Amino acid sequence: MKSLWTLDPNITYLNHGSFGPSPLPVQQAQREWMQKLEANPMNFLVRERETCIDNTLQQLAEFVGARATDLVPVRNATVGMNIVANSLPLAENDEILLTDHEYGAVQRLWQKRTAAAGAKITIASLPAVFQDADTIVEAIFSRVTERTRLIVVSHVTSSTALVLPVEQICRRARKEKIPVVIDGPHAIAMRPLRLQQLGCDFYTVSCHKWLSAGFGSGFLYVHPRWQHKLDPPIVSWGGTPYGRPRTWQDEYLWLGTDDPAPFLSISAALDFLQEFGIDRFRHETHELAARARQQLLDQLETAPLSTDSIDWYGSMVTVPLPETVEVPDSWTGKPHPLQENLWKKHRIEIPIIKWNHRMNIRVSCHLYNSQEEIDRLLQALRTELG
Numbered sequence: 001m002k003s004l005w006t007l008d009p010n011i012t013y014l015n016h017g018s019f020g021p022s023p024l025p026v027q028q029a030q031r032e033w034m035q036k037l038e039a040n041p042m043n044f045l046v047r048e049r050e051t052c053i054d055n056t057l058q059q060l061a062e063f064v065g066a067r068a069t070d071l072v073p074v075r076n077a078t079v080g081m082n083i084v085a086n087s088l089p090l091a092e093n094d095e096i097l098l099t100d101h102e103y104g105a106v107q108r109l110w111q112k113r114t115a116a117a118g119a120k121i122t123i124a125s126l127p128a129v130f131q132d133a134d135t136i137v138e139a140i141f142s143r144v145t146e147r148t149r150l151i152v153v154s155h156v157t158s159s160t161a162l163v164l165p166v167e168q169i170c171r172r173a174r175k176e177k178i179p180v181v182i183d184g185p186h187a188i189a190m191r192p193l194r195l196q197q198l199g200c201d202f203y204t205v206s207c208h209k210w211l212s213a214g215f216g217s218g219f220l221y222v223h224p225r226w227q228h229k230l231d232p233p234i235v236s237w238g239g240t241p242y243g244r245p246r247t248w249q250d251e252y253l254w255l256g257t258d259d260p261a262p263f264l265s266i267s268a269a270l271d272f273l274q275e276f277g278i279d280r281f282r283h284e285t286h287e288l289a290a291r292a293r294q295q296l297l298d299q300l301e302t303a304p305l306s307t308d309s310i311d312w313y314g315s316m317v318t319v320p321l322p323e324t325v326e327v328p329d330s331w332t333g334k335p336h337p338l339q340e341n342l343w344k345k346h347r348i349e350i351p352i353i354k355w356n357h358r359m360n361i362r363v364s365c366h367l368y369n370s371q372e373e374i375d376r377l378l379q380a381l382r383t384e385l386g
């Protein structure tokens with residue numbers, strides 16, 4: 001499969017989870033959209049763009065089990081989450097409930113939003129080892145109070161690469177009448193999605209991770225009960241050129257002049273994965289991640305973050321590093337020395353992540369990754385950690 005990607009042959013890329021490169025057919029499709037734009041910007045942006053976006057939304061909607069009329073394009077999950085944060089009514093002493101596995105930038109944006117409103121964040125600590133959905137759901141709902149205005153949970157967590165039982169979380173939240181936003185950039189392609197059935201209020205997606213669409217492509221799912229309460233991040237014309245019936249989506253379809261090629265490349269990314277076989281994709285990438293997990297646990301002699309099941313991790317896995325690996329006191333913005341050494345000395349791109357007072361290694365396994373690359377990583381870790 002590697003020949004379908006244009007990765008530098010001198011590197012070992014084990015970080016699809018952060019930034020997922022596109023295979024050639026997707027790159028080609030994106031180039032063709034740009035050529036269409038460059039050939040006649042007036043024609044493409046004014047006459048054709050909206051229908052092309054509608055078609056892509058329709059194809060996406062079928063893939064994620066939603067109605068196309070409940071989705072809007074955004075450049076990434078971060079933009080989607082910001083829209084939710086800026087739209088949610090919040091009063092003094094209100095609470096936003098997050099788990100202790102949430103993504104750093106998501107924590108930061110909710111901290112900013114709650115501070116501005118005199119509200120606060122509550123953090124639910126999840127079990128040290130994921131093995132049972134009920135315990136995880138209980139850990140979250142034990143922190144709910146009558147002031148809880150929203151639950152923020154990842155579908156697949158960033159640092160720990162764990163899958164949260166979002167179906168059970170949404171079911172319980174509906175019973176308790178608490179809205180839920182799911183931070184879902186890793187889940188599309190990696191996990192089966194039926195958004196309408198899930199019943200969450202919002203779901204944020206980046207398509208430039210596991211789906212491997214162009215960089216700067218994503219969408220936000222909004223349940224109909226929220227659609228007219230949302231504040232668009234950018235105020236523009238808010239309408240469509242040829243006077244088609246107005247919908248809540250209009251405010252998100254033209255945020256000023258922009259290049260729609262990354263979003264439109266989603267169609268080619270869906271075709272690519274569906275042609276390969278989505279179940280086959282999930283199975284093969286998980287198998288590689290599962291083998292990598294076991295080999296890392298054996299070599300590093302550390303304890304896993306979950307039992308060994310596709311219910312708890314998919315195509316990406318995080319393994320704790322030994323306690324002897326230095327843990328920086330606070331986030332310096334600099335990569336960990338081990339991450340730097342793996343890159344500089346071994347040409348391996350892989351994140352070394354601090355989580356729960358410990359350093360961890362996160363391995364992403366896409367179709368272009370191989371056991372040989374995992375062996376290279378294991379050898380490099382032997383050299384670096386002894």
Ligand SMILES: Cc1ncc(COP(=O)(O)O)c(C=O)c1O
Pocket residue numbers: 017018076077078079102103106154156157158159183184185186206
């Ligand atoms: C769980 C989670 N949420 C949000 C994001 C932000 O994604 P993006 O940078 O595509 O907006 C990431 C990125 O890695 C993530 O892992």
